[in-house]
Amino acid sequence: MLDKTYTPSEIEPRLYEGWERTGAFAADPNSNARPFTIMIPPPNVTGSLHMGHALTFTVQDTLIRWRRMQGRDVLWQPGTDHAGIATQMVVERLLAEQGVDRRDIGRDRFIERVWQWKAESGGTITRQLRRLGASLDWPRERFTMDDGLSTAVREVFVTLYRQGLIYRDRRLVNWDPKLQTAISDLEVESLEVKGSLWHIRYPIEGEAGRFITVATTRPETMLGDTAVAVHPDDARYTDLVGRFAILPLVGRRLPIVADDYSDPEKGTGAVKITPAHDFNDFAVGQRHSLPMPSILDRQARVALAEIADVLTPVQGVADPAFVRSLDGMDRNAARKAIVAELERLELLEKTEPHTHQVPHSDRGGVPIEPLLTTQWYCNAAVLAKPAIEAVETGKTVFVPQQWENTFFAWMRDIQPWCISRQLWWGHRIPAWYGPDGAVFVAYTAAEAQVAADAHYGRGGETLTQDEDVLDTWFSSGLWPFSTLGWPENTQELARYYPGDVLVTGFDIIFFWVARMMMQGIHFMGEVPFRTVYIHGLVRDERGQKMSKSKGNIIDPLELIDRYGADALRFTICALTGPGRDVKLGAARVESYRRFVTKLWNAARFCEMNGIRPDASFDPAHASLPLTRWILDAMNHAIEDASAALEAYRFDDYAAACYRFTWDTFCDWFVEFAKPVLMEGDSVAAHEVRGTAAYVLSSILR
């Protein structure tokens, strides 16, 4: 007998364990049924379940269980992501607690330590997914750094390299001085910063008392200036073009160049050009063949090596001793010192308060530093073309469709993708260097050696492997096929690629969806999924973004403990409309918990009245108005619910289930059934029992 009180915490784990143990979630590659595939967006192995996970996995599980009940051969592929930076940071923090720096123990031992951490703590998220009720095919669980997926990564890298789509290049990157690695454009976020705009007088060479004034928010970078640019049509400066200014402090002669980049409206209309520390300036530098000295090191400290030979004393303008005193100084301290020195030299015309957007590392939290380094790049523009076309021609469809615009906008203007990271945890780049710097890209060290021997015409040259690892998204971009055994030609690969639906949030359309489209099409010749369902963000009940600093985080596990996974899952469905964020608070879950309770009690009523599943019951033979009516209503409800799911309308789906269960079944059918059931053993009572059991089981499904 069902308990009087519904206690999900006693029921849900038992049911889940039973399902998992009996293989209820397993795909069957040998089945004749039509497959239905969803690849889980692999959560970070460091992760623990948050509301965003609860939303995305509830939506996925809803689709998965629905298709499974329709008889499809369902694969919901589980797994986790090695999450390069995030994981490395977690383990570094643990080491720091023991007073150990990763550099102390060296690369190999550090990586060993990360694997050890993963073995001990890496299973948190998958345990929590089970508590949510997610019906993933667990025995197929993969990890982006396991052997098979690492093979796929090497295969892709080597192939793209040989096709000329991966190359090394020396150009400006977004450098995170705290993590000391390059990061991609997507990992940079602009933050509004209240700073100053310093107007600095640069003396004109050979014309005592005349200056050209430049405005800058970053006076410390002036050490690396190699030109001043003015707009070609700017009459104020026409006579100065082609002449030289003297760079204060340093004494370098700076050509005054005409370039469209200079905006007469901004600042003074004359802009200092620091090619090695600003993306726009870099382009100007290339156009005018300017030197590009770096004056900051990888920790964003002043480094004078590249300008040491141009330091020139100039009376009242430049003092090499001062500049040398800056060597090794942090960029912020250097800024202060430089401003003070300019003031002392009376070269600071004025200082204005200035609010502007400053690019920050979205992980390290510090301002990024554009730095001139050699990195590996992927020619994304070439890979993007067929991906754009696939969406244009509807091979892949976004739901809601408006996200296609977002996808197109980014893909049509895609920049070279910097894929190397100066980290230890990740897929090490399969490139080896000879003593003269020649590059050998190969699957293994041994193959690289063979290539090197051929190249040098002799054996035995010592090769050194590239120290860098690949961007995490490089490997997760392969997820739709690497998890299925590619580059092996597996039965799974043939059967479950392409996937049916990808479910994710708009925040990773660029990071992940775009990369899967590009790499999937390139290597599989076919889009990785037919539909991309984009859901919103989970916010708190007031519509605020959840964040640690605001203290408004809602823990889904707490909600599950208190109200049950079903209540949380139903709430999520009910609130998930198209293209809308989900505002969720405990009160909403509580109100839908009542729905689950209602259903529990309806089942209890059935049980008390001898209503049991009856295989011999045939709804086609129902004869009473009451039973014929409820069966008809049930079929309509099923139609509504199915149509809602076909259209990815989880809100409508929940509403259809809610309405039929509560209003139709409980409030009307059960009430009308009571007098009939009182009759005990009559033919009518028998039919009502059979119908009730039949309808209840349909509701449960």
Next chain:
RNA sequence: GGGCGGUUAGCUCAGCGGUAGAGCGUCUCGUUUACACCGAGAGGGCCGGCGGUUCGAAUCCGUCACCGCCCACCA
């Protein structure tokens, strides 16, 4: 600067060309043996403003306002 989304009952939202809907909350009534985490019923909205198209507009078009987000930009 470019783009996207939103603005409908107290709250959260659906409806997107044919006389305003749901859930929650509110109010009234109800000690019916599944359920008070219940049942029956009620009240509540010039559908952000203005203009246009139409026999007819919350729904289509234009425009403005406010809220939120994305992309670009360290002069």
